[in-house]
Amino acid sequence: MDKIKRQLTSSSKATxxxxxxxxxxxxxxxxxxxxxxxxxxxxxxxxxxTFFKDHVSLWDFLSHQNWNPSQVGxxxxxxVGALPMIVGSFSVTVLSAILATPFAVSMALFxxxxxxxxxxxxxxxxxxxxxxxxxxxxxxVGLTIVVPVVRALGGGTGFGILSGTLVLFVMVLPTITSxxxxxxxxxxxxYREAALALGATRWQSIYKVILRASVPGLLTAIIFGMARxxxxxxxxxxxxxxxxxxxxxxxxxASTLTSVLTTGIGNTVMGTLPNNALWSLALILLLMSLAxxxxxxxxxxxxxxxx
Amino acid sequence: xxxxxxxxxxxxxxGDHEALHGIDLDFPKNQITALIGPSGSGKSTxxxxxNRMNDLVSGVTITGSLKLDGKxxxxxxTDVVALRKxxxxxxxxxxxxxxxxFDNVAFGLRLAGIKDHKLIxxxxxxxxxxxxxxxxxxxxxTDNALSFSGGQQQRICIxxxxxxxxxxxxxxxxxSALDPVSAGKIEELLLDIQDKFTVAIVTHNMQQASRISDRxxxxxxxxxxxxxxxxxxxxxxxxxxxxxxxxxxxx
Ligand SMILES: Nc1ncnc2c1ncn2[C@@H]1O[C@H](COP(=O)(O)OP(=O)(O)OP(=O)(O)O)[C@@H](O)[C@H]1O
Ligand SMILES: [Mg+2]
Numbered sequence: 001m002d003k004i005k006r007q008l009t010s011s012s013k014a015t016x017x018x019x020x021x022x023x024x025x026x027x028x029x030x031x032x033x034x035x036x037x038x039x040x041x042x043x044x045x046x047x048x049x050t051f052f053k054d055h056v057s058l059w060d061f062l063s064h065q066n067w068n069p070s071q072v073g074x075x076x077x078x079x080v081g082a083l084p085m086i087v088g089s090f091s092v093t094v095l096s097a098i099l100a101t102p103f104a105v106s107m108a109l110f111x112x113x114x115x116x117x118x119x120x121x122x123x124x125x126x127x128x129x130x131x132x133x134x135x136x137x138x139x140x141v142g143l144t145i146v147v148p149v150v151r152a153l154g155g156g157t158g159f160g161i162l163s164g165t166l167v168l169f170v171m172v173l174p175t176i177t178s179x180x181x182x183x184x185x186x187x188x189x190x191y192r193e194a195a196l197a198l199g200a201t202r203w204q205s206i207y208k209v210i211l212r213a214s215v216p217g218l219l220t221a222i223i224f225g226m227a228r229x230x231x232x233x234x235x236x237x238x239x240x241x242x243x244x245x246x247x248x249x250x251x252x253x254a255s256t257l258t259s260v261l262t263t264g265i266g267n268t269v270m271g272t273l274p275n276n277a278l279w280s281l282a283l284i285l286l287l288m289s290l291a292x293x294x295x296x297x298x299x300x301x302x303x304x305x306x307x
Numbered sequence: 308x309x310x311x312x313x314x315x316x317x318x319x320x321x322g323d324h325e326a327l328h329g330i331d332l333d334f335p336k337n338q339i340t341a342l343i344g345p346s347g348s349g350k351s352t353x354x355x356x357x358n359r360m361n362d363l364v365s366g367v368t369i370t371g372s373l374k375l376d377g378k379x380x381x382x383x384x385t386d387v388v389a390l391r392k393x394x395x396x397x398x399x400x401x402x403x404x405x406x407x408x409f410d411n412v413a414f415g416l417r418l419a420g421i422k423d424h425k426l427i428x429x430x431x432x433x434x435x436x437x438x439x440x441x442x443x444x445x446x447x448x449t450d451n452a453l454s455f456s457g458g459q460q461q462r463i464c465i466x467x468x469x470x471x472x473x474x475x476x477x478x479x480x481x482x483s484a485l486d487p488v489s490a491g492k493i494e495e496l497l498l499d500i501q502d503k504f505t506v507a508i509v510t511h512n513m514q515q516a517s518r519i520s521d522r523x524x525x526x527x528x529x530x531x532x533x534x535x536x537x538x539x540x541x542x543x544x545x546x547x548x549x550x551x552x553x554x555x556x557x558x
Contacts, residue, residue, distance in 0.1 A: 190402040194464075197360060198415045198471060199392035208418070213405050 040286070047283030050276040056080055061280060067244035067260070069274035080277045082257075084246045086284065089256040091161050091247065092236060093229040096168035097176075097222055104176035104225075105211075105218065111177075112184040113206050130174040139238030142167035147239055154251040159241030162250040167235050172225035179224055183217025184210065219299050227292040231285065233258035257281045311336045311475055311505050312357060317371035319352055319361065326352050328529045329371065334475065339497060339506040341516035341537065344526030345557060350509045353526070354477050356380075357507065358394040359387050376474075392419065395473035399480040401460035403452035403467070408435075408444050411452045411463055415471035430470050438466035439496040458489025465496070475505040483511060494519050513553065517541050525549045 011019075050056050056078060064081025066073060073079040107127075111119030146166050151158025187210050195205035211218075241253020242263055261281055268275035310333040319327040327349050334340050342350045355361045356369060359380065373380040380390060392415070403411050412431045421427055431448075435441040440462035444455065452463050461481060468476055482490035490512075497506060497519050510516050516523055517537055524534040525548075533540060533549045544550040551557060 188402075190398065190400065191404060193360070193363070194398065194402045194404065195414075196363065197358060197391055197396040197398075198418065198467065199388050200418055201388055204418060208414070209404055 043279060043282050043286050046276055046279035048280075050080065050273065050280045054078065054273045054276060056273075056277075061277075062086070065246045069268075069277040078273055078277075080273070080280075082277075082281060082284070084244050085255050085257045085260050085281065088161065088164075088240065088247055088254045089230060089258070091254075092164040092168055092240070092256060093226050095161070095165040096172055096229050097226045099165065099169045100173045100176055100225060101218075101222055104173055104180055104221070107173075107177045108180040108184055109206065109211075111181055113210065127174040127178050130170070131178070135171065135232060135235040136238075138167055138171055139235035142235060142239040150251060156251040157241065157253060158251070159239060159253045160249075160251045161240070161247050161254050163239040164236045164254075164256070165250070167239050168229045168232060171232060171235065172229050175228050176221045176225040179221035180214070180218055183214050183221065186217070187213050216299050216302065220296050223292050223296050223299070227289055230288055230292070231258065233262045237262050257285050261285075309336050310334060311376060312507075313372075313374045314356075315372045317353070317356060317369065317373060319349075319356060320368045321364070322366045326529050327356075330531045332524055332531055332534060334505055334507055335522065336505050337502055338521040339501050339508060339519055341520035341523045342507065342509045342526060343511070343513065343516050343523060343552075344532075345552065346511075347528075348526040349529040350526050351479050352529075354396075354479055354507060354509055357475070357477055358391050358396055360396065362387065392471050393474045395468035395471060395476045397461070397465055397468055397476065397478040397481045400484055401457055401464055403460050403463050405451060405453055407449045408452050408455075408463055409448040412466045412470050414467060419471070431466075434466040434470040435463075437469050437496065437500050438462045439492055439499070440466060456489070458485045458492065461485060461489065461493065462496070465493070469500070469504075473504065475507065478506065478508040480509050480511065482515065490515070513541075525552065527552070 050061065051058055060077065061080055061082055063083055064079070065083050066079040066081045067084060068079040071079055107123060111123050142163060146163050147158040149158075150156075150160070150163050150166070154162065191209050191213060192205050195209045196202070200208065236256055237259035240255060240259055242255050242259055243253035244255050244260065245253070247254040261278055264274070264278050268278060312334040314330055314332050317327055317330040317332075318325060330349075330353055332353070342354065344350055352361070356373060357375075357380070361367045361369065369381060375390070375393065379385065404414065406414075409431055412434055413427050416427050416430055432441065432445075435444060440459055443459055444450075444463070452460060455463065461484075465476075465481070482493050485493070494515060497508070500506075508516075508520065520537045522534065523537045523540045525532045525540065525544075525546075527548055533544060533546045535545070540549065541553060544553060
């Protein structure tokens with residue numbers, strides 16, 4: 001009797017293993033969580049120092065056009081207007097996404113609906129290859145091909161938003177395409193059958209049902225592509241011209257948040273205003289990627305029904 | 308009673324495998340014909356010949372003659388799109404599009420190029436009423452069709468087919484994924500619409516076949532063993548295989 005009681009009340013080997021497993025998983029999750037929190041803390045504390053320690057007004061930071069943190073402007077405050085970079089970043093991001101989306105949609109449709117077999121064989125490896133190429137290579141190709149072509153066709157130096165957009169276009173295309181392919185593949189085949197059985201042509205079943213059913217997936221793919229474009233530093237820096245001027249056209253030198261960060265971070269001293277101002281730029285980047293993430297979640301939960 | 312669909316010596320091959328061995332089956336206008344038989348006997352395969360859904364399966368060859376209103380379904384001149392508008396299909400699993408109820412039912416009408424919003428509205432309403440689901444969805448026409456119960460979804464799918472005003476409706480086990488109450492509602496609605504439409508229904512449920520169908524066809528191993536009025540086939544089957552099947556000896 002006692003023996004049975006003891007057996008029942010003490011935990012079995014399986015239960016103990018279960019507990020250890022849970023503990024390990026919990027610890028790992030906790031560590032990662034800690035890492036994320038400390039990154040946020042670090043970027044935020046430095047980034048906010050510009051406003052709290054150096055007393056730059058947030059509004060001036062976001063709306064002024066002169067970026068020269070080591071100098072004091074005419075009004076007596078440091079010249080830390082980030083508007084040119086913010087505009088630059090958004091321009092290249094949005095333009096490259098707009099440019100890439102129709103291509104991505106056509107390629108994804110080709111791979112899933114029009115010629116699944118050939119698409120699989122030819123395009124899949126191409127896309128995987130494009131994803132794997134390091135950004136410095138993209139930047140280099142941009143510098144030696146895209147910039148001269150833009151210069152020849154558009155005039156100017158060839159550096160600028162247009163060149164940045166074109167390079168980013170090639171970089172986000174595989175991201176958007178492969179994500180959209182996944183979402184097209186997850187559209188159940190019976191939608192296709194149902195549409196055809198109702199007298200839809202193949203093309204009608206694609207664009208009236210499958211495309212429509214996969215809109216949330218497409219939006220998610222585009223946002224991921226935009227997140228990649230927004231955060232890309234090296235390749236953009238190599239072709240955009242790196243002039244902290246508010247861009248007035250697509251073919252004059254400009255800059256993005258990331259390009260200013262990568263060119264500037266090595267040349268400033270920790271704790272000084274020029275350094276803090278760069279951290280503020282990094283904070284904007286971080287907040288933007290957070291925003292992209294939230295957007296994906298919102299779309300995901302809204303589109304749940306449609307999957 | 309005139310036959311709307313006549314088929315003679317229909318053979319179908321999946322690659323080299325002959326799945327239908329010469330089927331002769333006619334569908335009288337405005338009657339419900341039930342297709343029964345054990346699993347794998349070729350009921351779905353035959354049904355899908357009638358609206359050419361088997362065209363989507365690669366490696367399928369079909370011989371013999373299949374006629375809708377006297378016109379060859381498989382002639383090269385046949386417009387498959389027009390054929391499928393005349394021969395609607397309801398599937399085993401409810402498969403509404405992930406759109407609103409209204410857009411689902413209006414889908415076929417918009418495909419047909421109907422722009423008149425009032426006409427579309429009228430047809431959507433009539434079809435949902437015919438499909439006996441209007442009362443349940445009329446206040447939520449803009450809700451996603453997937454947010455309704457399986458039985459409601461299946462009736463929405465039936466409404467979607469009815470809206471196109473087909474001549475014949477093919478149903479492949481339309482109630483097998485549903486609870487008995489929902490299945491009963493679908494049986495009722497079939498009886499209500501049968502004077503306007505011709506129905507061919509595959510079912511594994513003998514009671515269902517006997518309750519709703521005018522004629523029954525018994526399939527076995529890719530052959531049509533026996534066909535006749537439902538009463539005759541159930542009360543006095545001519546073939547031994549039929550009576551064995553009805554008595555649950557196999558299948
Ligand atoms: N796409 C296909 N490719 C190859 N063979 C198939 C295909 N579909 C069906 N078959 C074969 O054709 C035969 C008839 O199948 P079918 O689906 O028509 O039977 P069924 O009577 O509808 O059965 P169930 O009652 O289970 O639905 C079976 O032997 C099946 O294996
Ligand atoms: Mg079947």
